Structure formats: structure tokens, C-alpha cells
Amino acid sequence: MSVSIYPLPEQQPSVWQPASVVEAMQMKQQWGDHAVLVAGGTWLRTRWENAMAPLPQHLISLGRIPTLTGLSVDPNGLIHIGPALCLADLINNELIRNRCKLLVQACSEIAAPSVRNLASIGGNVMTRTGDLLPALLVMDAQVRSSDGTVERVLPICEWLASPVSKDYELLTGLMVPSTELVEQEYGYRYKFYLKVGRREAFTPSVVTVAGQVSLDAESKIRTIALAAGGGNAVPARFEELEASIIGQRLSKKLLQTLHAGVAAGFKAVADDYAGIPYRKRTAANLIVSELYKAWRKGGAADALES
Ligand SMILES: Cc1cc2nc3c(=O)[nH]c(=O)nc-3n(C[C@H](O)[C@H](O)[C@H](O)COP(=O)(O)OP(=O)(O)OC[C@H]3O[C@@H](n4cnc5c(N)ncnc54)[C@H](O)[C@@H]3O)c2cc1C
Known part of the structure; x- marks a missing residue:
């Protein structure tokens, strides 16, 4: 059985190790698109191996810049x-x-x-x-x-x-x-970060969400920050949605509003793993279930009855 091996280019790139940001940028400006800045190289490597980008002539390592x-x-x-x-x-x-x-x-x-x-x-x-x-x-x-x-x-x-x-x-x-x-400024905040892929671990993300929320004693939203990304989407906050619910009581109705708002606002991108509607629904489900947990942890007992 033959195993295909990533073909090495005829000309290997030169590796440079600048000692300062100024030196690194001088190199980058001199060689332009023929050079790339490299930190760990793990993302770049996948692009070169999958022919998504050409291996450039010059690799400018950032590893020696204290x-x-x-x-x-x-x-x-x-x-x-x-x-x-x-x-x-x-x-x-x-x-x-x-x-x-x-x-x-x-x-x-x-x-x-x-x-x-x-x-x-x-x-x-x-x-x-x-x-x-x-x-x-x-x-x-x-x-x-x-x-x-x-x-x-x-x-x-x-x-x-x-x-x-x-x-x-x-x-x-x-x-x-x-x-x-953060807690000095806003008090205790319930925090979450969830990455969903096609399997449990070591997998590219389909959807990634994060959030921080604080509720007052009546389960009214004091502060909230929500974001979604994953796959090829550029992650973003839901700023308008967040602003629109400050001061509102965390109720079933509000969770429904949030679900619809996240699904509408998330700029998901389709790829081979999942389409846009699936990603939007997943992001909304994840965020709403975490807000439910936030209420369970610190909200007023009767809040979700309405
Ligand atoms: C098997 C595998 C699994 C992976 N899983 C995930 C995953 O689950 N989630 C995920 O997000 N990523 C994943 N990645 C991608 C990658 O490992 C991460 O995104 C990683 O954090 C990229 O860091 P790096 O130092 O390797 O970046 P590099 O590959 O060195 O660089 C990435 C880009 O950033 C630029 N760059 C790097 N540092 C700087 C700087 N200081 N200033 C300006 N430009 C800079 C480079 O020019 C390049 O364009 C995975 C990669 C592999 C190989």
C-alpha cells in the first residue's frame, strides 16, 4: 500500500528569526506576500498541506522576540x-x-x-x-x-x-x-464556553459560543455578553440583542426572544460539516440552555414561570 506524502516544494523556504517586532516588520515589508509571520505554524501548516496557500519563500519566526x-x-x-x-x-x-x-x-x-x-x-x-x-x-x-x-x-x-x-x-x-x-465592576457573573464539533474532542468546531451574565435578586439581567463563532464564521457579539434585554426579567418569554435573536444574528458559514440553519439553531440552543443554568444558579425561584 502506498501512502501519499505531502510533496515538498523544490525550493525550501528560508527561515528568519528576528529579535524584535521592528526587525520582523522590516522583513515582512521588504518581502511582502513572499513572506509569512509564523508563531506555532499549526494553522499555516494545514493550509500549506491542503494547498489552500502556497508555501512562501520566507518564514519569519516570531519565536525569538522576547x-x-x-x-x-x-x-x-x-x-x-x-x-x-x-x-x-x-x-x-x-x-x-x-x-x-x-x-x-x-x-x-x-x-x-x-x-x-x-x-x-x-x-x-x-x-x-x-x-x-x-x-x-x-x-x-x-x-x-x-x-x-x-x-x-x-x-x-x-x-x-x-x-x-x-x-x-x-x-x-x-x-x-x-x-x-470584572466582578468588582459587575458583581458575580455566570460564565460559559462551549465548543461543539462532530465528535467529543480533537475536532474542528461546528459552533463555538461563550457568554457572561449577571442577574439581580429578581432575576433581572444586570449585565450580559454573548458571542458565537465556529467553523469558518468570524465570531461576533450580539450587541443589539444584549442591549435590548438589560433590565428585563429572565422569563420563558425572554429565553424565546433570545433564541430567536441569536439564530437571526449569528452569521454562520456553511461547510462540509454543517449548513447554516443547523449552526444557527445549535448556537441558539446552547446559549439559551446556559442562560437557563445561570437562572438555576442564582435567579429568583419563580422567574421562569412566566
Ligand atoms: C490538528 C489540528 C487541530 C486544530 N484544532 C483547532 C481547534 O479546535 N480550534 C481552533 O481554533 N484551531 C484549531 N487548529 C488551528 C491552530 O492550531 C490554532 O488556530 C492555533 O492557535 C494557531 O496558532 P499558531 O501559533 O500555530 O498560528 P500560525 O499557524 O503560526 O499562524 C496563524 C496565522 O496567524 C498569523 N500570525 C501568528 N502570530 C501572529 C502575530 N503575533 N502577529 C501577526 N500575525 C500572526 C500567521 O501569519 C498566520 O496567518 C488546529 C490545528 C491542527 C493542526
Whole structure:
């Protein structure tokens, strides 16, 4: 039996290891589309192997740039995460485990341990379809990027909603509020992250949802953040829907409104695994069932009778 092997191109790419963001961006600007920035290379590899993108002449590794692997918390409780950190590093890091549990859960649902040892958080974000994005969206993460000269910081929802910049961009940091910071501002929040695929584990996502919600003693919604993505969809929040239900009591009727709102608002994309209606319904079912659990955990006993 012959096994087909990924054919290596005639000319192997050159691998470059810049020591700074400025140097990396100088290389990228010099070689343009003949070069690609590489963190873990796990997403890029699948694209090259499946002939979805050509192997470029130059690979610019981000692995030797110290500023891209930092991890710290500032006095305001904002966690600064270096984009080149791999998912396994984040899962095992005490600071992240204690103060950013939703991110740990999301990282743990991606691929398998061997991939998570290489796959970076920045690479996941830069694909614009990564399964970490719904979690980062509901955590109100911020994205810091640089063109090699100027740095800009944007809320991740704004960054994702804006068209892909024609200017080359290097992700230099992600900022995520720690659990204490969020709870100080909003009180206790019920949090969830769910990734649904065609099998239980080590599977591409069909739908990924995340959310944070806080209820008052009467089960009225004090704060809510919901996001959905998965497959080839660019994950997004449901901002209008969220704003429309603040202050409303979590009732059966409201759950029905939410179900319809999520299904209508989720910009799902069909692929070989599932069509759009299935993905929309799945996202709506997942989110509504989690809000039901949030009510079970902290809502007023009679709220769902109406
Ligand atoms: C077997 C397998 C299973 C997988 N399962 C999942 C899954 O369940 N969910 C999921 O979301 N993904 C999955 N992936 C895809 C991939 O592993 C992840 O998205 C991973 O987090 C990508 O990180 P990376 O460091 O490998 O990115 P890379 O492949 O190095 O890069 C990805 C993209 O980001 C760019 N990039 C990387 N870092 C930066 C930066 N700092 N600044 C600017 N651009 C940058 C690269 O140029 C490239 O365009 C899987 C991959 C494999 C091989």
C-alpha cells in the first residue's frame, strides 16, 4: 500500500528569526506576500498541506522576540498576554488559571495536547476564525498591534469587525480583564464556553459560543455578553440583542426572544460539516440552555414561570 506524502516544494523556504517586532516588520515589508509571520505554524501548516496557500519563500519566526512571550497583570487588574505564548503555557500558568478561567477552558478545547504545545494565542486570533475568539469577545479583550512603527490598541470586537488591513500588522499583545476586575465592576457573573464539533474532542468546531451574565435578586439581567463563532464564521457579539434585554426579567418569554435573536444574528458559514440553519439553531440552543443554568444558579425561584 502506498501512502501519499505531502510533496515538498523544490525550493525550501528560508527561515528568519528576528529579535524584535521592528526587525520582523522590516522583513515582512521588504518581502511582502513572499513572506509569512509564523508563531506555532499549526494553522499555516494545514493550509500549506491542503494547498489552500502556497508555501512562501520566507518564514519569519516570531519565536525569538522576547516581548511577544510576556505575561503579567497590571495594578488595575488587566492581564497582558504575549501573543506568541502557546495554549499549553496559558493552561498551565497559575495567573491565568486563577484569574482568567474562561480562557483556560477555551484553550483546553482546542485541538490536542501536542498541537497546544505549539499553537499560540496570537495565531488563533490572527486567523480571525479561531475558537478562542468567542471567549475573548465576551471578556472584552483588547488587541494591541504594530506595523513596525506605530502601535494601536482596539477592543477585539472592533478589530474583528474592521476589514483586514492591507498594511501588514503584527499582533503584539492581548489585554484581558482579570476575574476580580470584572466582578468588582459587575458583581458575580455566570460564565460559559462551549465548543461543539462532530465528535467529543480533537475536532474542528461546528459552533463555538461563550457568554457572561449577571442577574439581580429578581432575576433581572444586570449585565450580559454573548458571542458565537465556529467553523469558518468570524465570531461576533450580539450587541443589539444584549442591549435590548438589560433590565428585563429572565422569563420563558425572554429565553424565546433570545433564541430567536441569536439564530437571526449569528452569521454562520456553511461547510462540509454543517449548513447554516443547523449552526444557527445549535448556537441558539446552547446559549439559551446556559442562560437557563445561570437562572438555576442564582435567579429568583419563580422567574421562569412566566
Ligand atoms: C490538528 C489540528 C487541530 C486544530 N484544532 C483547532 C481547534 O479546535 N480550534 C481552533 O481554533 N484551531 C484549531 N487548529 C488551528 C491552530 O492550531 C490554532 O488556530 C492555533 O492557535 C494557531 O496558532 P499558531 O501559533 O500555530 O498560528 P500560525 O499557524 O503560526 O499562524 C496563524 C496565522 O496567524 C498569523 N500570525 C501568528 N502570530 C501572529 C502575530 N503575533 N502577529 C501577526 N500575525 C500572526 C500567521 O501569519 C498566520 O496567518 C488546529 C490545528 C491542527 C493542526
